[in-house]
Amino acid sequence: MAQMNMKEAIRDAMRVELKRDPNVILFGEDVGKVGGVFRATEGLQGEFGETRVFDTPLAESAIGGLAVGLGTQGFRPIAEIQFVGFIYEALDQMFVQAARMRFRSGGRYHAPIVFRTPFGGGVKAAELHTDSLEGLAIQTPGIKVVIPSNPYDAKGLMISAIRDNDPVFFMEHLNLYHAFRDEVPEGEYTVPIGKAKVVREGKDITILTYGLMVHTSLKAAEELEKNGISAEVIDLRTLLPLDIDTIVASIQKTNRAIVVQEAQKTSGAAAEIIAQINEKAILHLEAPVLRCAGPDTVYPFAQIEDAWLPSIARIVKTANQVLQF
């Protein structure tokens, strides 16, 4: 076992798979020589050579299209989109061409691609570096959406994503890259896509969340504990497919829930999760499921981002609204 932060764990996952499968290749802007703007791929070009790990010209649509083309020829591309806002330039290739390849060809071709991108607020980054665009992806048929919250899961989920024969949008929260270290096993292991994890057990209310907000929610749960409220926190880990069974099992126990997301409130992951709860567990609910989310504005400039993002206090407040319904 080694101590790794989330960035190192993701890098280790890519290294393990590059080593195991000669069809795995990794490319994007600046990922080669220096290992990416966050050094998430540092050392991989040196270890595997320029034909396996390489820089591309600066064009996100072409990065996506290259991955789709290579995917039809037996390769398993890991395509890095340097920052989340740049996926807009690649949306056709990611959300149309890759996501529809299996359907359009009736299974003759598929797109075994991981689209990696850093995202997430709280690091005072430039505009369009931090948006939470997972909601766009979960509305897109044919692509899976994975958002890890810790080094162990990040490595296991990344290995699963690389081995998956369908495209995976793998979103890496910027504020988790260096946040803390975990025991991470060396070599290969997988964390299954589509399985949530109960990260804190409780009996009064369920907090459903993912990414950095898992940690903010855990802190909120500690606050709630001080007032005698026992909150269960579920790290969804995958938004599509969503592990609704784990969610329902928790709600059957707590009868109350909130969803916490950094993304804007309207539509998106939280709205979908609540819709599925209504379909599966309405009779177990003592109160409506509420959302703690960013307001429906563009992601703010750095100066007010801490105020904009869900905070411990706002999560506690939202939980109390549900508890006092």
Place this chain on the structure above:
Amino acid sequence: MSKVSTEAPVAKIGAQSHEVRSENVTPLQVLSPEGEVVNPERMPKLSDDQLKEIMYRMVFTRTWDDRAVNLGRQGRLGFYAPVSGQEATMVGSEYALTKEDFICPGYRDMPQLVWHGLPLYQAFLYSRGHQHGGQIPEGVNVLMPQIIIGAQILHATGIAMGFKLKGEKRVAITYTGDGGSSEGDFYEGMNFAGSFNLPVVYFVQNNGYAITTPFAKQTAAQSIAHKALAAGIRGLQIDGMDVLAVISAVQEAAEIGRNGGGATLIEALTYRFRPHSMADDASKYRTKEEEQEWSLKDPLVRFGKFLEKKGLWTEEDTARVKEEAKNAVNEHIKKAEQTEKMTVAGLIDSMFETTPAHLEEQKADFQ
């Protein structure tokens, strides 16, 4: 197209001090409109049987197009983009490839797919909106027709990179039109191919109109071929009504690609005799005079004259091939019509390798 180039018509750039300037380009021609060989150096090495086969395919394709338009009117085909006028570019460019080479088509490029090995009934199924239309048989090296103008350009670039990485002597070819040459993906693809030195042929069928928008409004560039210069790849302009010029240019580009010489952009000047699609009315944006002028350049007429002079083709041959094509179309449209309908459940199961639980649940609503 009166001036005839005897050299490979590669677009050139010339610098005058600090100002970059490009020179004009004249399209490559092998046959004159009268079917005379005007450029023997560029005459592809083809046997008499091969020459006849090319004519066979062009006549077949024209007849298939005629029939498809009627089938569309009868409601037996769905979306269909007519091809008449573009047989030289479509048949010729495919003929210049080997079966191992890979085709990434736009939506009008059904003939290339069929001549590369896609069964005709599957082309009809695609038009009828049936998923089996895109289920390319194993060993047929093509992607499904692309609807997003330009997306296929990037796929071909990626596929070409795959060939290069695997050390395979194969080339990818992708098709778009004059409209497609304005897409960002067109520039991105060529730039990547230049940067990575990839074996890919970007084939632009410049038929003068992007649906209704004329080429004059598409770009201020001297030609589409010139756009290769910015990407650092070869750029050619050819007479797209001359099937031998098409074969010559594509054979050369493919050979260069397979031998590590990188990518080529080919702009073929052509014309679609019919409207953009069955829902389009070309008389709203093209003149009768212009259509008349281009009909004189008919690729079938030109190549037919050449073959007749060589004693390789007669009107009876044309009649025979037409009959054969009609029968084939009848047989394949019937097969398409008799193919079992798609189901929503089948659609759901084609989204992922393993259908996730939420989709399994939704499937139950349709069974």
